[in-house]
Amino acid sequence: MEIHFLGAAETVTGSKYFLKSQQHQFLVDCGLFQGIKKLRQLNWQYLPLEIKKLEAIFLTHGHLDHVGYLPKLVKMGFKGYIFGTEPTLKIAEIILLDSAKIQEEEAAQANKEGYSKHSPAEPLYTIDDAKEAIAMFKSVPEGEWIDYSSEARFRFLTVGHIIGACSVQLELENKKLVFSGDIGRDDDLLMFAPKKPDSADILFVESTYGDRLHKEENVEQVLTDLVLKTVKENGTLIIPSFAVERAQTIMYLLWKLSEEGTIPKIPMFLDSPMGAGVLKVFEKYEEWHKLDKMEVYKMVESFHVVQEYRETWEVIDMEGPKVVIAGSGMLTGGRVLTYLKQLLKKDSTNVLLVGYQAEGTRGRYLLEGAKEIKIYGKYIPVNASIYSCNSLSAHGDQEDILNWMNKIKDAPEKVFIVHGEVKAADEMRRKIKDVYGWTATIPELYQIVEV
Ligand SMILES: [Zn+2]
Known part of the structure; x- marks a missing residue:
């Protein structure tokens, strides 16, 4: 053959x-x-x-x-x-x-x-x-x-x-x-x-x-530090992730940290037209993951799932510290680009890259310290702080x-x-x-x- x-x-x-x-x-x-x-x-x-x-x-x-x-x-x-x-x-x-x-x-x-x-x-x-x-x-x-x-x-x-x-x-x-x-x-x-x-x-x-080899990182600590920094700076923590990549893991960890009181309860968004659908798959196919029904329920409840594009703008304009998970994970497309186009120039913005960043993607450029990246035909200066965490891969x-x-x-x-x-x-x-x-x-x- x-x-x-x-x-x-x-x-x-x-x-x-x-x-x-x-x-x-x-x-x-x-x-x-x-x-x-x-x-x-x-x-x-x-x-x-x-x-x-x-x-x-x-x-x-x-x-x-x-x-x-x-x-x-x-x-x-x-x-x-x-x-x-x-x-x-x-x-x-x-x-x-x-x-x-x-x-x-x-x-x-x-x-x-x-x-x-x-x-x-x-x-x-x-x-x-x-x-x-x-x-x-x-x-x-x-x-x-x-x-x-x-x-x-x-x-x-x-x-x-x-x-x-x-x-x-x-x-x-x-x-x-x-x-x-x-x-x-x-x-x-x-x-x-x-x-x-x-x-x-x-x-x-x-x-x-x-x-x-993935570094032994304390993911909870990385998230805690970044959320506290975001609160202090009154800024936005953007975590680019596809709804079906690490989004559920990050949601789970953030929910747990806020439930325990390790991080303050600030608005958290999963901005993805797919987000709600993926969470339903998690709810339906319980035998395919380690969470129980209650954990899935509480984790979902602690996030606002943004579906309509106009809500994306409301989140961007919203005063006060916030966490946004939006796709795509490598910044090749999707809602995260709208956030980055508006917020990458602000130094109160923190971006946490959590997945593999393929060659030639905006995610890879950010990871490698690019001073500006091109979004929808325009160059956007990078004043935000960029972090990465491979152990969430x-x-x-x-x-x-x-x-x-x-x-x-x-x-x-x-x-x-x-x-x-x-x-x-x-x-x-x-x-x-x-x-x-x-x-x-x-x-x-x-x-x-x-x-
Ligand atoms: Zn895959």
């Missing part, structure tokens, strides 16, 4: 692995490229596969860089199955509708303000395209082998990271392919530790933090990734390191050789490998 690396090869976004066997043509993940322009432009390029022959797509989890290309694929004629666990599909639904809306809005804004080189600027896909993709979702239970045909079967195994996230095992042509998806942490506050595969012939392993570090594969006894025939920037992937490759003695390779984008 052939494996085509159509995304997340030598980079972290655009996850798409195309499998072409004698009998079947499958895709594992169908993500959007994000980050630098060169990558984003790939979303508009020809996808080298025969869409009509593609039978099924397996989604590891609901993040945009794993599901965000689905509406485009459906628009181009995909008619097969889209498999995922129930919470993954719920999250994917929320994310796709949001992504389509953002794209429609951005195209409209570009046309209004005339900053696009294309005239008229068109969205990659529309809300209607997203709805069509969502109608094709087919949920499958976690942990059970499912026969796709007499030649193929598959299984989803929980992997931490975010609600519903799984690794995917696929048996095809007598080979067992294992896709790690995004690996969570062994000691996550909200998610259970990843389940591990016991064997693999062809292993695909992510490497987002392949070259790093939904991604495991090098050790978590290595641990995830420690139950595999026999060396896989092939190990592919994906979903990482070159340096991180290469460090992961070396580490796998050191620890397990397996020779791994780092596929290039659009590379085709025969196995």
